[in-house]
Amino acid sequence: MTGRVASVNVGIVTEAEWAGDASGRSGIDKRPVDVPVLFHPDGVTGDFIGERAHHGGPDKAVYAYAEEDAAWWAAELGRTIRPGGFGENLTTYAVDVTGAVIGERWSVGQAVLQVTMPRTPCTTFAGFWGVPDLIRRFTVRAAPGAYLRVLREGDVDAGDPVEVVHRPAHGVTVGEVFRATSLEPALLPRLLAAVDLPEPIRDRARRRLAGPAS
Template sequence: MTQPHVLSINIGKGVPRPHASGPTTAIDKGPVPEGTPVEVRDPGPKRGGLGSGLVGDDIGDAKHHGGARQAVYAYAREDQQWWEEQLGRSIPPGTFGENLTTVGVDTTHALIGEVWRLGDVVLKVEVPRIPCATFRGHMGVRGWVRRFSDAGRTGAYLSVVSPGVIRTGVAIEVERPDHDIDLVLSFRAAMGDLDAADRVLGAQVLHPEEHAWLADRIARRRR
């Protein structure tokens, strides 16, 4: 069995694009050269913070992306290979705008609060990715938001518990919490599935701000 590890570390520079939801977008990320040290930090709040959790990586739409609970985005290479089969085209690491392309880690069913240790760096699973117009425009696939949502292969947004430096190939040690609330269930809750939302809210596993956001969204849906 393959040791879970980081296959690729990806960063991007913000550039203007017709499909960008902000003034620029850095969704088109590319791998850093193998062996290059990349500093991982807690970027602070979404508004007024440093943006990305990786030094050198830009955030184009700071209103909706970046910040402490979206500091690092990870996507499984195994899921990208599944998408390659579905779309009939190559999806190199970084294509989905992910900072970390992983091998041997189930980012689809990662549990909320799951801890990843990458050497001295410690990350924590926070929320799933919710696809947006920028992602749709970047992929250029008709109905992409619906296809991505239906597949439920969301990838994982992580916060930075302990900062440090990582390199390509670093091993990932996963510590799973004692509950069964995963990113797929959280994603369905965020998309309006009331039964899923009741389970997620009842488990009390979300960050307080994320819990309040979901509770408000569901309350409005039930009115």
């Protein structure tokens, strides 16, 4: 089955006590749009980002989450989770986001995107959902969604196909990176093979493997 874009979502400004921005504003509440949206190297046109120290920028220009994983959470929590409810710009269908290889390239609409890293859950996410133990539960579930670079800017719309046009041979997946940095440190040596993984993550892996400084 060919993967596709189920929804393109952009963030609105939300003011809340749980917002991580120093100004008390967050862009985690993303809403579906019904027109093509330009994806460019610094992000998604019209998308509000509150905490630029932790979100946005070239390595986190786009966040994708699978519709199938969202359905699991809806059943787990017993409530509806609409597209954009994870703070994702791209809600995908029939795309193995957790199994995507770091550095993998996707052709999506007119854009070409590259998988960079998993999402790390934060207190803003837990506050947005109103689930105090969400960080723990999200970590245990280990279906974090993927951040992507924009290698070629272009318009993306709901219904556009998602085609994997390149997959690196190292095979290190989004799910492995997430588990290595959260639950399974035995996987850390694998991260050094993922040359497209952002250097701060590779460097943290090297330092953890080296152990305490003598």
